[in-house]
Amino acid sequence: MITAHAVRAAVRESFDRVVSDLTDLVAIPSVSAAGHDPAQVSRSAEHVAALLRGAGFEAQVAAVPGPDGPGRPAVLAHRDGPADSPRVLLYAHHDVQPVGDAARWRQADPFAAERRGERLFGRGTADDGAGVIAHVHALRLLAELNGGELPCSVTVFIEGEEEVGSPSFGNFLHTYRGRLDADVIVVADSSNWKVGVPALTTSLRGVVQVDVRLDVLDHALHSGQYGGPVIDAVTAMCRLVSTLHDERGDVAVDGLISRPAAAPGSPDYSEADFRADAGVLEGVELAGTGDLTARLWTKPALAVIGMDVTPLQVAGNVLAPSCTARLSLRIAPGQDPAAALTALKAHLEEHVPFGARLTVTVGELGPAFDGAADTPAARAAHWALTSAFGAEAVNIGQGGSIPFIATLKETFPEAQVLVTGIEDPDTRAHSEDESMHLGDLEHIVAAEVLLLARLGGVVAD
Template structure:
């Protein structure tokens, strides 16, 4: 690619940017909250809007309703394609059109469903997650226009925020619409609004419910307290035994790994503490780089605990309790393997011989990119050209289970995880926003990437 064409693309993105921002504003206004019903009319309208916008940039797009694994109607999906040469590489562009709910609009500084620009950021639910992904694809395809040299397939999902229950059945029944050489998943983020990133890895996830029982029925704490510990205390002991004094997980069989592709830059502890709202005096747990602790090492979180509320409590020893653990697994470990190791440990380390029983719940595999793939190197070069600075790759501590499933079904495809977000995006939270500076350069980066892949 010549520098001249790179500058031509930059000019095209600049000229088209008002349209992209308008598209994103109209998308925000649709209130595409999948939690209010993935089959509902508002989600169908959202899908139709996206399909219409894709047709405006040359994609033959249509709306299709998926089917859940149990045979019931599923989400409204958007699929489409643009074929320029059957012999050219084929690139699949992914984003999702559903958004998170807004439980408390009063927690927002602006109307969550009215796009509002403040200090170079566009605020609104779905502005970043993942209306920004749709905007990037639209802007990149518009910029390339007749100069597009790859075949493009597009899939805009309608239930990502609800767990993608029908995703795999939909792929299996539409294989031709997904089969591609490179898959670009625009649903992640960058190091900052000014520094681009490829997402190098995603942790997997597994959950278990743990039942702890010490008595057949409640008894008075004054009469029996002392030699008989309550179930909540025993559960707390069991949970605390999962960690050593530094806060590292000690469960045999649960793997840890270092950042994929090497660590270019560690995370800033002050920034992490501020972003998470960590209280003064709390020491961050674990050892090693902060990036590895957040991206590639395992973490165990108590996400539910059955205990009597403080209000209305009385003097009895709790006979039994249940708590739920969410285990984020290293990108390369099978979640079933980690789940088995956790269950075995919990049942073997029952405090004072209490009755401990573990129910194994759902699993989601992690993912790691191939740092040596040609598509990876093309993407990094495109990002550097677009942003004018060297990319800093980053992992994600969260999980996107459909990405490893895509890789499993299409093992020959290279997967690139990009996205519109940055640390200030507040995806899933009040005051979600997207950097307009970053959005414009992400559009250019994707256009440059598609051009590189076609050459």
């Protein structure tokens, strides 16, 4: 039988190799966004497949078509456990975000991982290179501690297009459904509560994204000559956007689900801690009412994430004839995205100012996820996380969306889905100076070894 003490010692002894493998993976600029070199995504997939082969897995690189063209390469690997043992699917993704503003990184090359103190900095160190490397090393160490064999059958799916919305994900699941089917699915692409405090993510908000266009004129006009009777399209858009929240800052769209409290087992989140984590400027008030974690995880949120207006450097005394804004609506667990879209459209149509012509173009529709059920796998994960971190694991939600998790649940309805943490509040995933806390990475590898050992029945409490 494997003990928690033996697992922690084995991870600690081999941790330099873990960091080295993460550094090597980060060095491949596997940006999946359009306009970046797709060969690097393929290179990353081949590199991950080689790591899994080194852990004793049969691994292949595979891609299937998406709705708008070929999918980006994913890695599919498998290793059998004993007959009738649990089947476990491990998920992570090897593609990363663009670097953003290179001048805002402290290191010259965001793809050259740099250790500073307890953190490893670089694009993809946390999102989701740490998830990939945690899977690889947990599987390697588990086999070493278990006499060279795994106690359960494990399939590994490392996606190559999560950062661009997983366009071929559904087709991939359909194509390889027989190989991906599992009793337990472990997704390593979420966050822990804070450094040193592990968490399971038990809820995720969904997303509804639309482009809203207002037209008020058939051509631009001199603002002095015609201003007054005509409200320019930008001002009209501002008036429309202002109706989306009430005076307290809560979303004012009728028909949206709003849960007043987060899931049981969730930690308290003080306003002071939130303001520090989010970088809220002194004097800026927080929006919305009720429990702070509910405002973040189980109530809707709506933001303007882009707007087409005339840049200041080319602005003239002109009334803009049209304006387009991109709205991102985060929907609560239990909310149907199509119903939320209908409610948002109805609100916009009802509040169009001065009879402007409204056009709504639908973008992303992503379902929410509710995984708060008390399942055997969830209990095993709580035990494994608590044993590895030496701190009690908590349940948290995420305000962001990972729509493919709901797709996994729909495709494999009998599977128990666990969404585990890699990041922490200081990670800055998608932003400049992304980093991974190395102490947490060590604990995460140990936790996954313990979880798989527990599922396979070879661990001593």
